[in-house]
Amino acid sequence: MNDFQSYICSAVEAKSNTCMTDLLHWLIAFTNPFQTWEDEPTFLFIQFSVIFGAILNYVHAWNRGGRFLHFWWATIVVSLVTEWMCYLLPSINNFWHSQGIVSLFGRRFPLYIVLVYNQFWYTAWVTALRANLKWWAEPFAVGLLVVILDLPYDIMGIKMLWWTWHDTDVNIYDRHYHVPWTSYYFHSAFVAALIIVFFGSRKILMPAKSKFEVGNCFTECLCTVLAGSLAMPVGVSAFFLIFYHPMHDWFDIHSEVPVIMWLSLCLLISWISDRTPTTRDRSDCSKEKLQSLPVFNVAQHFLLFFLLMFVAKPEEVKATGLHQPIGPCNATEDTFSVTGVTLKREKYLCTENYNEPMSFHCLPEGKPPPSVSSWYTICGLPFENAMEYKLIIWFCCAMGLTIYMQLLLFSGNEVKLPVSSPMTKVESGTKKQKKKRPAKVHRD
Incomplete structure (x- = not known):
C-alpha cells in the first residue's frame, strides 16, 4: 500500500505493533x-x-x-x-x-x-x-x-x-x-x-x-x-x-x-x-x-x-518495482493544467498499445502482469541504433x-566572501594593536 493515510495509527490501533511496523516500512525500505x-x-x-x-x-x-x-x-x-x-x-x-x-x-x-x-x-x-x-x-x-x-x-x-x-x-x-x-x-x-x-x-x-x-x-x-x-x-x-x-x-x-x-x-x-x-x-x-x-x-x-x-x-535490464498501474485500455481520467485547461489521459498502462522503451519479454512466457498491477517487473529493450x-x-x-x-x-576565481561573515573562513593578516598609553606630562 502507498496511501499515507492507511498508515496513520489511531490510539486504538497503537496497542498493536503491526501498524507502527507498516509505517516504518512505508517510510524507509531497502x-x-x-x-x-x-x-x-x-x-x-x-x-x-x-x-x-x-x-x-x-x-x-x-x-x-x-x-x-x-x-x-x-x-x-x-x-x-x-x-x-x-x-x-x-x-x-x-x-x-x-x-x-x-x-x-x-x-x-x-x-x-x-x-x-x-x-x-x-x-x-x-x-x-x-x-x-x-x-x-x-x-x-x-x-x-x-x-x-x-x-x-x-x-x-x-x-x-x-x-x-x-x-x-x-x-x-x-x-x-x-x-x-x-x-x-x-x-x-x-x-x-x-x-x-x-x-x-x-x-x-x-x-x-x-x-x-x-x-x-x-x-x-x-x-x-x-x-x-x-x-x-x-x-x-x-x-x-x-x-x-x-x-x-x-x-x-x-x-x-x-x-x-x-x-x-x-x-x-x-x-x-x-x-x-x-x-x-x-x-x-x-x-x-x-x-x-x-x-x-x-x-x-x-x-x-x-x-x-x-x-x-x-536489453538485459530488469526493473522490479512500482510502475504505472496496468488496467483496461479504454479507462481515462482528467488532469488539470495551471492554465485551467482540463486534459485527458489514459488511467492505466495499456499493455497492448504503449510507447515506453520497455517490454515484458523477460517474464515467464513473455506475458504482462495481470490487470491493475502497480508492482511488477519490466524489461529493457535494445538500442534502436546503438551507435546513435x-x-x-x-x-x-x-x-x-x-x-x-x-x-x-x-573564468574568474571563486567568490571572495566578506571578512565580517561569521561562517567565512578567512585568515586575518593583521593583528589587533594595543592602544598606546598617552605619554605622561611632567610639570615643572
Whole structure:
C-alpha cells in the first residue's frame, strides 16, 4: 500500500505493533545492492556517483562557508518538497523511479534522488559564479548549466529504466529520445526560481547584508526553507504559467518549441550579461583551480556516462518495482493544467498499445502482469541504433565537460566572501594593536 493515510495509527490501533511496523516500512525500505547489480548494474553506478558528488559539494560548501552551505541545504529542501508534491497531486503524479538501495515514502522516492537536485543544481550554481554575471542573469545561466548536466542523465536513465514515465500524460507526451521535453524545462525553470527566492528573500529580510554575507542563524534558515519550499510554485507561476503552458495548452504547440525558446532566452540573457567582462572575469588556469572540488565533481559525472555507454546493455535490464498501474485500455481520467485547461489521459498502462522503451519479454512466457498491477517487473529493450545513442551521449559529455572546464578553469576565481561573515573562513593578516598609553606630562 502507498496511501499515507492507511498508515496513520489511531490510539486504538497503537496497542498493536503491526501498524507502527507498516509505517516504518512505508517510510524507509531497502533493496539488496547485489540484486540491483544483477538486474540493473548501471543504476547502481549512478546512485554511487550522485551520492559521491553531493558529498563533494557539501565539503566544498563547508570549506567556503558563508551562504554556500545554506544553498546546499536549500537544494535538499527543494528536492523533498518537489518530489513529495508530485506524489500527492494526481495531475503531476506521472513518473515512477526504480528501486534505490534506500527508498522512502512507500518505495516511491529513492534516497539518491534527494541528492540529484544537489548534484546538478549546486554544481551548476558554483560554476556560474565564476562568470561573475549580473544578478539578473545568474538564475538563467544556472538553468542552462543544469540542463547540460542533465542531458546524458535523462537520455540514458529512461533507456536503462532508472525510472518510467506515464505513457499518455499530455504534459510529458512530447519526447526527445524518450525524454519529455518538459524535463529540461523543469530543471532550468525551477533552479532559476530557487536562486531568485534564495537571494531575493534574504535581500528583503536583511537588506543591509551583501550577497554572500551571512546574517543571523534564524533568518538564514528561514530564507533557506523559503527558497526550497517556494521554488516549485514560483517556477510554475513565473515560468511555466507565463511561458510554457499557454503555448502548449491553448494553442496545441509541440513541447519542443516552448522549451527551445525558453533555453534560447536563457542563453541570450546570459550572453548579454557577459558581453562586457572585466579583468577579474577572465583568468588563466592555475593549480588551485585544477585541484578544486567542483572540477573533480564535474569530471566524474561526465566520465561516468562516457564509460557507461561502453557497457550498457538495456536489453538485459530488469526493473522490479512500482510502475504505472496496468488496467483496461479504454479507462481515462482528467488532469488539470495551471492554465485551467482540463486534459485527458489514459488511467492505466495499456499493455497492448504503449510507447515506453520497455517490454515484458523477460517474464515467464513473455506475458504482462495481470490487470491493475502497480508492482511488477519490466524489461529493457535494445538500442534502436546503438551507435546513435553512443554518439549523442558522448557528444553531450564532451560539450558539457568543455563548457564547465572553461568556466571553472579559465573564468574568474571563486567568490571572495566578506571578512565580517561569521561562517567565512578567512585568515586575518593583521593583528589587533594595543592602544598606546598617552605619554605622561611632567610639570615643572
